[in-house]
Amino acid sequence: MTVPFEKPIAIAILAMGGQGGGVLADWIVSMAEAQGWAAQSTSVPGVAQRTGATIYYVELLRPSADGKMPVLSLMPTPGDVDIVLAAEFMEAGRSMMRGLVTPDRTTLIASTHRSYAVGEKEMPGDGTSDPQMVADASGIAARRSIVFDMQRLAEKNGSVISSAMFGALAGAAVLPFGRAAFEDAIRAGGKGVEASLRAFAAAFERAEQGAADPVQRKPTPVEAAVPEKSDHPKLDALLIRLRMAVPLGVQPITFAGLKKVVDWQDPSYGEEYLDRLAALHKLDVEAGGANRDYAFTEAAAKYLANAMTYDDVIRVADLKTRATRFDRVRKEIGAKAEQVVYTTEYMHPRMEEVAGTLPARMGRWLTANRPLYNRLDRFFSKGRHVKTGTLFWFAGLYVVSALKPMRRGMLRHEMETAHVARWLDTATGVLPTNYDLATAVLGARRLIKGYSDTHSRGLTKFDKVMSAVPLLSMRADGGQWLGRLVQAALADEAGSTLDAALQTIHSFADSAPA
Incomplete structure (x- = not known):
């Protein structure tokens, strides 16, 4: 008698480095095998620097009556995938473009958070893709869609996104295994079990509810209210001047600009910013700006602050040696307290930056002396890998950042002004x-x-x-x-x-x- 052919359950997982895509695939395989199923996982690596995600492919097949082991596929076939799990929203869009998501059979489980690709970042303006297009397409291309911010949910529960995706997969009830089987697979992994189970449970409940998170191309801007006072007399004086310099509607953006200017240099530089802005606002009033909600003053508050806080080598060195940056890097990569983290920066300075850091008179002399300038340029204009976690490079950058008090006398500041x-x-x-x-x-x-x-x-x-x-x-x-x-x-x-x-x-x- 001929045994009817049974198709395996095909699962495609699209994840980037650090998102635990391999762990998620291993959980699915171990869970299926624990239930007596045949399971196999393969992967096709993506490219570094966020130009593509790794595709993990899993096939599951219930045991055959004759005990023979099946031959499973190594790659997903367009139009033949039952479940697609995307650990980033644009990857969900790419899975649809590849034909992995089809309306007759595919359940799409995707996180709505964004991790911008190189192609989006390299655009001079706003190169970000529109997530609403993916959201609209998922309602047509997929048989069923489960989309919410799994990254935020995982972070809230002290875990990584793979745990939340595994919970969403269980909550979707598209695999013939109970919740206990999923949780047993997490426990069998033996690492970060409690946090993973918390994220799993939260995502399971969200998937059961079925409500999707709204998506938007840009986060809603949050205007910081101008505080009544600070903890420093000079800053308090700036806040008083701010309220006198511009109308109420422009004060939030002015406060943001003032914070940026003061952080870049010092409170005296903040006074200079407010002096210029007050003068511009006076001209705005004379030009009838009240009838246009002082659009000129508002634009001046934003772009004058940006113009006065240009990026120079002092600013770069300052940002790269701040304790908050090292803390942020550790948090982003999920480093533990006992782990040592070293960062390597790629820097490619030009002779213009070197000359701009000199006192204005000396910088002009060097720029005019082209033979000497060109000889020095061959030495300085080289790409360097700077290990900011080492004493040598950290000390060097820290010394450069300490030049901030002398910045106003430098050639670059003269040119920018x-x-x-x-x-x-x-x-x-x-x-x-x-x-x-x-x-x-x-x-x-x-x-x-x-x-x-x-x-x-x-x-x-x-x-x-x-x-x-x-x-x-x-x-x-x-x-x-x-x-x-x-x-x-x-x-x-x-x-x-x-x-x-x-x-x-x-x-x-x-x-x-x-």
Whole structure:
């Protein structure tokens, strides 16, 4: 008599390094084997630096009546997967694009949290993918979807996301095993059992409830309320000045800018920030800003703070030697108290950064002495692997960060201050006649960020965008067009989109009547 063929249960797990995808696959296999099933797991590694997740593939088959061992597949086949577990939301989207999720058979279990890919991070502007598209597609592509923030749930229970995903898998009731079998598999693992069981139980209940967490492309911004006082007299004085400098509606963003400026340098630098902002607000009032909710002042509060806190080698060294950074790294990798963690930074300084750290007069002399400058450039402009956990490199970076009190006398600060002055002059120059364009000029400052080559590319694009301001000053929609130029500048690293947009602007000027 012919024994009818029975298909195995096919499970695909998409997880990144550190998320416990291998542990999750092992739990499923050990659970199935403990119940007398045949089980097999394989994996296809992803690429480092968050360009792809590892795919763990598991097949389960109930024991045959004749006792023969089955031959199981090593790879998932599109259209033939019963369960997809995605440890990151965009990986759920990729599983649908690969055809692993199908409406006739696949249960999709995915965490809604995001871990941004290199392709998203490398974009000059906002390169993040839209999670709502994945959420909408999952309702069509999958037979059933269970989606909630498993990362946050796992962290809340002191565990990793694999425990929460295992709990969601159990709560989904798509495998022929009871809850006790899942929990026994966790106990058999022998590591972090109590925390894993807590996360498992919480996720099990969420999966049973079936309610999905909402997704959004960007987190909802939280405006910090301006405190009544601080624990330092100089900071208290700044808070009093802040309330006098700008209207109530602009105070939260101004407070955020003030904190950034003071952290970057000192309270005196915060006074300089408020002085400039108060002067800009006065011009805003004269230009009728009250009828526009002081949009010019609000943009100035944000982008002036960013402009005054440029990234230089002192700032980089300061951030990399802070105790809070070492604590954050340990927390992110889940290091235990008794474990030693070393971080290795890749730094590629240029001669411009070296010259910018010198006193302004000396830096100008060195920059003008091209033969000496080029010889030194060959020595400094090399990629270096800096181990900030060692005494030598930590001490070196700490000494550089200690140069902060001398920063205002350095060449880089002189150059940045002059550039900020020209930028503000451009904005205030068009403010009386074109309010929207002046506000857009302030917003264009977002193009300048980072340090080294990143800063240079942003500065080049910014200067190109500013070159269009005279051509737009007499247009009622000048602010909108400048905003389009900024978006074009952020569209690609090479700047080809910006060049095309600038040609359009110049065509307006060329066709304008004399």
